[in-house]
Amino acid sequence: MGKKEPPRNLKQALKGKLSRREMEKLITSFDSLGDIAVIQVPKELEKKASLIGKALLKLNKHFKTVCMVAGEHKGLYRVQPVKVIAGKRSKKALYKESGCAFLVHLGKVFFSPRLSTERKRIAGLIKENEVICAFFAGIGPFPIVFARHSKMKKAYAIELSPQAFKGLLHNISLNKCQNIVEAIKGDVKKVVPKRLLGKCDRVVMPLPKGGENFLCEAMMALKPKGGVVHFYRFVERDRGAEQPLREIKKAAKELGMKTRILRKKKVRSFSASKEQMVIDFWAKRLK
Ligand SMILES: C[S@@+](CC[C@H](N)C(=O)[O-])C[C@H]1O[C@@H](n2cnc3c(N)ncnc32)[C@H](O)[C@@H]1O
Known part of the structure; x- marks a missing residue:
């Protein structure tokens, strides 16, 4: 048998x-x-x-x-x-992605392995010597993958949650990138005006629910010569990029900035009616 x-x-x-x-x-x-x-x-x-x-x-x-x-x-x-x-x-996992390691305390901090392709994609866009700001850094996957896969000069990683910030510090040293990733504990709304006005070439904002309320801070953090923002947002599937594009326009108007959309792309499905999108756009202050 x-x-x-x-x-x-x-x-x-x-x-x-x-x-x-x-x-x-x-x-x-x-x-x-x-x-x-x-x-x-x-x-x-x-x-x-x-x-x-x-x-x-x-x-x-x-x-x-x-x-x-x-x-x-x-x-x-x-x-x-x-x-x-x-x-x-x-509930403590050691997760590996793109040659980086992350300690993730499940149920205590946000973490999604489903954004790994996005992290690598953005790392591939970063030019030599760029200064990056990673808003909503969590336990650090975006800036740490950038540190390994780009020739950036430096990334500021801003995180508000005490638990996630602890994980961010841990993961920065685990991946030996203390020299180029600086963790800043606090609210993006306060940290940007206080420390990062006009300092960055690129801002990544992975907060798909509510990130739209930080578009002004993202644009304010860009260097006077202009820079790129990666804006994540949940959208209604049948309305595509309509809403985020309107929000970008409104924030730019408020700040007196001009913008150019570089790319709009679906990141992943979220529910029957919603999906997560990313809009890459360039922005610069009007003279
Ligand atoms: C959707 S998670 C993304 C975390 C990380 N970037 C990742 O992909 O794993 C958003 C993170 O933003 C943090 N956050 C929310 N509001 C914030 C604010 N106003 N300033 C700084 N961090 C904030 C949350 O604590 C959370 O860790």
């Missing part, structure tokens, strides 16, 4: 353990953060969460922990609650 083939995916691993209806609801994709997997478990399957987690552990031997998403990103610090459903009860 032939040996039973081991399951090759989550559906196969859960065959006979979930009903047909449950199987239809099962979400098989997950995020990998080092040895932690983070998976969405639909409400109807919550009682089976531990079963799903254990199946995922068995299937992917490099995972030590499986967490389930336990709510939306919340509050000013954009933290998403997660719950351990199988394996070691740890």
Whole structure:
């Protein structure tokens, strides 16, 4: 008699353990953060969460922990609650991306591996000796990937959350880029006027919910010769870039600046009706 083939995916691993209806609801994709997997478990399957987690552990031997998403990103610090459903009860992951390492304390700070392509894309646009400002820096993925993959002169990384700021400092030293990434603790609204007016060639603003309220600060941080802003925003799928373009125009008018749109691009789907976009634009003060 032939040996039973081991399951090759989550559906196969859960065959006979979930009903047909449950199987239809099962979400098989997950995020990998080092040895932690983070998976969405639909409400109807919550009682089976531990079963799903254990199946995922068995299937992917490099995972030590499986967490389930336990709510939306919340509050000013954009933290998403997660719950351990199988394996070691740890929420601290060592995540690697583009040759950089990040310590991520899940459930305490924002982090998304899904923006890795964006970080590499922007790093590729940075010219030698540019000064960058990373607004909403979190635990540092944008400025740290820039430090490794560009010839920038320096990046200022601004973060408000005490937990994320601690992670940012840790990750800067973990990646040995203290000489070019300077972490600044505080609110972008206060830090820019106090320390960064007219100092930067490029500003990255990865706060897709609410980032529009910081467009003036982004443009104020640009050098007098002008510079580039990368503006992330959730938009209604059927309205595309309409709203962010209007917001850029309004902020530029307020500050007396001229702008030129360089690129508008979908970053990822967010929900049935919304997607995340990035608008790259150039801006300079009018004479
Ligand atoms: C969506 S997260 C992005 C974090 C990081 N850039 C990343 O991609 O992983 C936004 C971050 O901005 C921080 N934040 C929110 N409002 C802020 C403000 N006014 N000034 C500075 N940081 C802020 C939050 O604490 C959070 O860590």
